[in-house]
Amino acid sequence: MTTILPRKDVVIVxxxxxxxxxxxxxxxxxxxxxxxxxxxxxxxxxxxxxGYAQDELRYAIRRDLFxxxxxxxxxxxxxxxxxxxxxxxxxSFLPGNGVGGAGVHWNGHTWRFWxxxxxxxxxxxxxxGSGRGADLTLQNWGVSAEEMESAYDRFEYLAGISGKAxxxxxxxxxxxxxxxxxxxxDYPLPPMQMTYAPTLFAEVTRSMxxxxxxxxxxxxxxxxxxxxxxxxGQCTMCGFCERFGCANYSKSSAQTTILPVLMKxxxxxVRTNSEVLHLDLDVSKKHARGVTxxxxxxxxxxxxxxxxxxxxxxxxNVRLMMLSGIGQIYDPNTxxxxxxxxxxxxxxxxxxxxxxDKNFNPFIAAGALGQTVDDYNGDAFDHGPLDFVGxxxxxxxxxxxxxxxxxxxxxxxxxxxxxxxxxxxxxxxxTLGFSSQGSSYPARGNYLDLDxxxxxxxxxxxxxxxxxxxxxDIRMSAWVTAKMEEIAKSFGGRQYNISPRRKGWDSVPYQxxxxxxGAIMGADPNTSAVNKYLQSWDVPxxxxxxxxxxxxxxxxxxxxxxxxxxxxxxxAIRQQYLRNPGQPLVSA
Numbered sequence: 203m204t205t206i207l208p209r210k211d212v213v214i215v216x217x218x219x220x221x222x223x224x225x226x227x228x229x230x231x232x233x234x235x236x237x238x239x240x241x242x243x244x245x246x247x248x249x250x251x252x253g254y255a256q257d258e259l260r261y262a263i264r265r266d267l268f269x270x271x272x273x274x275x276x277x278x279x280x281x282x283x284x285x286x287x288x289x290x291x292x293x294s295f296l297p298g299n300g301v302g303g304a305g306v307h308w309n310g311h312t313w314r315f316w317x318x319x320x321x322x323x324x325x326x327x328x329x330x331g332s333g334r335g336a337d338l339t340l341q342n343w344g345v346s347a348e349e350m351e352s353a354y355d356r357f358e359y360l361a362g363i364s365g366k367a368x369x370x371x372x373x374x375x376x377x378x379x380x381x382x383x384x385x386x387x388d389y390p391l392p393p394m395q396m397t398y399a400p401t402l403f404a405e406v407t408r409s410m411x412x413x414x415x416x417x418x419x420x421x422x423x424x425x426x427x428x429x430x431x432x433x434x435g436q437c438t439m440c441g442f443c444e445r446f447g448c449a450n451y452s453k454s455s456a457q458t459t460i461l462p463v464l465m466k467x468x469x470x471x472v473r474t475n476s477e478v479l480h481l482d483l484d485v486s487k488k489h490a491r492g493v494t495x496x497x498x499x500x501x502x503x504x505x506x507x508x509x510x511x512x513x514x515x516x517x518x519n520v521r522l523m524m525l526s527g528i529g530q531i532y533d534p535n536t537x538x539x540x541x542x543x544x545x546x547x548x549x550x551x552x553x554x555x556x557x558x559d560k561n562f563n564p565f566i567a568a569g570a571l572g573q574t575v576d577d578y579n580g581d582a583f584d585h586g587p588l589d590f591v592g593x594x595x596x597x598x599x600x601x602x603x604x605x606x607x608x609x610x611x612x613x614x615x616x617x618x619x620x621x622x623x624x625x626x627x628x629x630x631x632x633t634l635g636f637s638s639q640g641s642s643y644p645a646r647g648n649y650l651d652l653d654x655x656x657x658x659x660x661x662x663x664x665x666x667x668x669x670x671x672x673x674x675d676i677r678m679s680a681w682v683t684a685k686m687e688e689i690a691k692s693f694g695g696r697q698y699n700i701s702p703r704r705k706g707w708d709s710v711p712y713q714x715x716x717x718x719x720g721a722i723m724g725a726d727p728n729t730s731a732v733n734k735y736l737q738s739w740d741v742p743x744x745x746x747x748x749x750x751x752x753x754x755x756x757x758x759x760x761x762x763x764x765x766x767x768x769x770x771x772x773x774a775i776r777q778q779y780l781r782n783p784g785q786p787l788v789s790a
Contacts, residue, residue, distance in 0.1 A: 204494065204502045210236045213493055213507035215478045215522065218303025219761070220747040220768040221513035222456040223360075226430075226464050227772035231780065234469045236505065238495050240273070240477040240514075241300030246457045250447035258604045262445045267307045269297040269515075276517070277653045278709045280670040282534065288656050288664065294708070295715040296445070297515045301474060304515060304715060305455045305761070309444045309569030309601055310420030312363045312454075313758035314354045314766070317347035317383050318581045322754065325581065326591060335591045338674060339544060339644040343753050344725040344734035347383040350766055353773070355386055357765035358418075361454035362426035362434055365389035365418035379415045379574070381582040394423045394437065399562045399634045400573040403598035406692050412575045417599055418762070419570035420454035430463045441602035443569025453569065473497075479660060481510055481526035483741065489784065490526075490744050496660070508783060509743050509775070512721075513768075516750035520650050520720035521665040529721075529731050529740045532649050534668075540731040540739075542650035544722050545667065546755040548714040549594070549640035549675045551683045551703045555695040556612045557632045564603030564631065572599030578682050579757045580641065590677040594640035594757040596686060603630070610635065612697045634693065638682045640703070642718070642755040645672040650720045670707050679703040716760050718752035725788070733788040735774035736767060742786045747771050 211233040214221045225235050244250075244267075260266050269292065277286035298304035318325040320343045326334045367388040368378025375388075393416030396404070404414040421437040428434070437452040451458050464470055478495045482504065492506040512519045523541050524531055532539035575596040576582055585591055602608060610633040615625040648670070652663035671679075683702045690698040724730025727739035736751055738744040747768050749760045778787050 204504050206504045207506070209506040209508070210234050211507065212236070212509045212511060213238065213505050214511045214513050215493065216303060216512070216514035216518070217301050217456070217472055218298065218513065218515070219305040219456055219765055221511070222460040222464060223765065223768040224511055224513060224747065224772050225470055226460055227776060229464070229467050229470045231776050232469070235471070237472045238476050238478055238493065238505065239301055239472060239474045241474065243474045244300045244302050244306060244447065244457065246447065246449070246451060250449045252449040255447060255449035256440060256442045258606050262604065263606060265296065265445070267298060267300065267445065267447065268292060269299040273299070274518070274658055275656070276665045276667055277656055278667045278669070280668070280707060281647060282668060286653055286666045286668070289709050293710045294713050295717055296712065297517070297715065301461070301472065302456045306447045306457065307445050308761060310453055311570045311599070311759040312358065312361065312418045312420050312762040314382065314385070315347070315756050315758060315763050316580050319754070319756045320345050320347055320350070329581065330586060334585070335643065335674065337645070338672065339646055341724055341729055341753050344723055344730070345770070350770060351386060353766040353769040354762065356769045357762060359390050360428055360430070360459050361420050361765070362391055362422050362428055363389050363418050363420055363454070364391040364394050364423035366393050366416050368415060377415060379576055380413050381576045381579065389418065391423045391426060394419050394421060394568065394571045396573065397563070397566055397571065397600065399600045400571070400598045402634065402693070403636060404573045407575050407689060410689065410692060412577045414573045414575050417570050417572045417574045417597060419568070421568040421570050422452050422454070428459055430460065432459055432462050434458055437568050439566050439568050439571065441565050441567040441604060444601055478522065479662070481522065481528065481744065483527060487527060488741055490741050512744065512746045513748060516720065516748045517650070517665060517717050519746050519748055519750040521652070523721055523731070523746065524652050525662055528738055528744060531651055534647050534649055537646065540722070540727070540729065542720050543729070543731070544644035544719040544753055545648050545650045545669060546642035546644055546718045546752065547669060547707070548716040548755055549642050549671055549679045549703055550637060550714060551640070551679050551686065552635065552637040552701040553686045553690045554610055554699045555634045555690050555693045556629055556697045557634070557695045561631045562600065562634060564600050564608060567600050567602050569601050570599060572597055578685055588681065590674045590681065592641035592643055592675065592678045592757070594638035594679065594682040596636060596638050596682070596689070598634070598636040600635065613699050634695070636686070636689070638679065638686060639757050639759070640675065640679050640682060641757045643672060643674055644719065644754050648672070671703065671705055676703060676705055716749070716755060718749040718755040718760060721746045721750040722753045723751040724753060727790045733786070735787050736771040737774070737779070737787050739786070739790060743784050745771055745775065
């Protein structure tokens with residue numbers, strides 16, 4: 203039997219970055235807000251205590267902070283001729299579990315997407331003429347970088363991002379990224395102090411005529427008090443960022459930037475260890491009545507609400523829309539339907555340079571401490587004579603030297619035995635690594651839907667991912683990786699190794715947790731699931747906030763854009779939607 207609870211103004215599904223931002227903004231408006239979080243409560247002082255937080259076995263190997271397939275699995279295949287099979291272990295990507303979501307265990311790279319990303323079709327047509335990227339399903343996002351600028355700025359100042367602006371109000375700034383769009387002001391904190399590896403990378407790439415700059419970092423370079431009055435500490439460069447919560451209050455997350463204020467509000471409540479099963483629509487299927495969820499005792503509840511915000515991890519947002527009957531599920535055969543459309547990933551490659559005479563001390567590190575070159579990212583270079591669109595940032599960010607997984611060895615080294623032991627000891631401190639983070643562009647055959655065979659513990663169909671790296675992206679990555687090889691040679695090391703991206707996505711080895719798309723934003727309800735404000739075209743009192751809204755993925759980490767979209771949607775709700783609740787903000 204389902205217990206019906208008292209009505210709330212707003213129910214939020216998931217309490218990570220987006221859920222926390224929207225909860226804070228809407229409680230400031232005076233609304234009564236409840237967030238429902240599938241995982242446990244997580245707090246910096248108690249859950250990431252300095253006495254045990256730096257436990258590589260617990261967090262990096264056994265993945266204590268991550269979603270387990272026993273809770274929710276997914277199936278995968280590379281194309282429609284294959285039968286999708288369940289991922290028995292999350293490997294390729296690692297969704298978070300619990301309050302804070304993936305924002306707890308991220309590295310902290312905080313980027314802005316460019317106007318040429320938001321207006322990608324118009325931009326490519328203007329620069330190269332029509333027809334570029336015709337084998338892809340690229341589409342404009344419905345917003346511009348100028349519209350998004352203030353939202354990016356708010357997220358960066360909330361999080362205390364460390365960096366160096368490259369373009370302030372149209373004026374190029376020495377030492378920053380010359381390819382970025384204009385911003386209103388510099389980052390709130392200066393760049394992090396560089397260690398040897400990124401310093402050498404910057405020297406070498408600068409000598410080649412490239413434009414290195416400090417990677418924008420959510421690992422704080424100085425002590426900081428954010429606009430909500432929450433104090434954070436300077437990063438100690440312990441090397442335990444990715445896959446770990448920060449015990450030092452030095453990595454931006456919902457726990458260190460918003461929750462200390464949000465949790466004190468009388469008009470906010472969070473219910474943890476409670477999984478939303480579906481949204482409940484009325485008979486018209488155009489209005490959400492609330493959500494049905496179940497707690498750990500197996501008790502089922504219905505939470506009525508006037509406004510429903512899907513703020514879970516992007517893939518979970520898409521699955522909940524499908525399970526709830528919101529929008530038409532995308533069909534790759536006809537190209538019709540919007541939910542599940544334009545699923546994208548990240549197209550990465552790597553390089554290692556081995557030295558005999560250098561000591562990089564890799565254990566002195568942080569998740570986003572490094573240098574980046576954007577000369578080959580997006581459309582910063584001329585694609586006219588090339589057979590691809592898109593690009594990649596090249597990053598030298600030595601995130602850690604943790605003993606279990608940091609085992610660089612040069613090509614030709616045996617995989618075990620005394621020679622491997624000798625090689626790993628020699629290479630541990632004397633190896634410099636850098637990587638490309640490439641764009642992922644949508645193709646008609648890459649999409650999300652519900653699996654026809656496999657179900658979860660509640661009998662609901664699992665999410666099915668059909669994906670392989672498009673040929674365009676493989677060509678792009680090969681071209682950028684060739685540039686990386688030129689950089690590797692310029693270091694003058696004893697030996698180098700290049701790891702290009704190959705066709706054939708495999709869900710087993712870790713690659714990136716940057717899953718995007720499936721509930722994409724746009725100006726046309728025939729090709730997008732949500733409008734520019736992330737409001738569902740089909741059910742106007744539902745907003746779907748997160749990387750699920752990305753119409754493609756750029757050559758950058760998505761978190762900065764996710765945070766900015768949360769503020770962008772919050773402003774639209776506060777300033778427009780609440781004046782006329784239940785109505786579309788954009789005419790279809």
